[in-house]
Amino acid sequence: MFAYCPKNKIFGIFFLFFLSFVFYLFSFSPVSAQGLDFGVATTYKLDDKNLENGDILSISPGKNILERSSTNYDEKMFGVYVAKPKIVYRTTDSDFPVLRSGESQVSVTNFNGPIKKGDYITSSEIKGKGQKASLLTGFVLGVALSDFDGKSGKEITYQGKKYRQGSVLLAVGIGPASPLSLKTGGGLFGIVEGMLGNLAFNFQATKDFSKIMRYIIAGLVAISAIFINFHTFGKNVTHGIEAIGRNPMAKLSIQSMIIINVVLIAILSLAAIILSIAIVSF
DSSP: OOOOOHHHHHHHHHHHHHHHHHHHHHHHSOOOOSSOOBSEEEEEOOOOTTOOTTOEEEEOTTTOOEEEOOSTTOTTEEEEEOSSOSEEEOOTTOOEEEEOSEEEEEEEESTTOOBOTTOEEEEOSSTTOEEEOOSSSSEEEEEESSOBOSSSSEEEEETTEEEEEEEEEEEEEEEEOOGGGSOOOSHHHHHHHHHHHHHHHHHHHSTTHHHHHHHHHHHHHHHHHHHHIIIIIHHHHHHHHHHHHHOGGGHHHHHHHHHHHHHHHHHHHHHHHHHHHHHHHO
16 A cells, blocks of 8 residues: 655655646647648649649639639638648549638738738739738638738749748638728727728628619719709709790790700700619619
8 A cells, every 4th residue: 555655745746747737738838830720621623733832722713613812802712722731521533622711821922011910811913822901891811810020931023023922820711801800090090990991891791782882873863964954954944934024025036045955954864864774774
């Protein structure tokens, strides 16, 4: 039987302390943002010899295939190419793992400036490479969980200009950004910027946004035509009718003037109607 003694007590305390320390290291220490991907990737068929780990992929319009993104705030963004995922679901005749949710290293540049934790990341003109999202609205790939100062990484050249390319750990969540999470300035201008951002976001998030705008523009065209008719040609007709009573001798010329103004009212009204219909229809 184990005999109790002060030495055993001291040994037990140190042993428990050691176990607690090891548990802390493995459970609570910060995770390195280098090469770790958390999420389930699915393999897809890709034909791109220049594809690099962390590249952003989009659905090619009209081709129904995946290719590296090359449009700012691309609404067709599909996911991130992960060369060595932790978990992967392999499909038939497909060898390229693509992550659509979770955490992943994403290839980025300083095309739109340095990146800090909490910044939205979106696609850019540089094929497959992400950038900091600065628009109040637009599609994003997710939120950065690490920094990229725009000074480290390797140097690349795009359209004659030099940029730096690196990677950030990203919480992938493809969709439209919320302006509530975008950083705005302080003071009155910051408040106004935030309010305008929310308004723009709500309008753009509406599926019938373009249709609503067309109706608004068509209505403004119609109102403008009515205003011009009544404040120009309409007044001429009213003054002409009054002038006939005061000057019967000039009745013929006054009537001609009235007819011309009525014709102009009809032409302007017809043009406004045609233009409004065209705006709403196209």
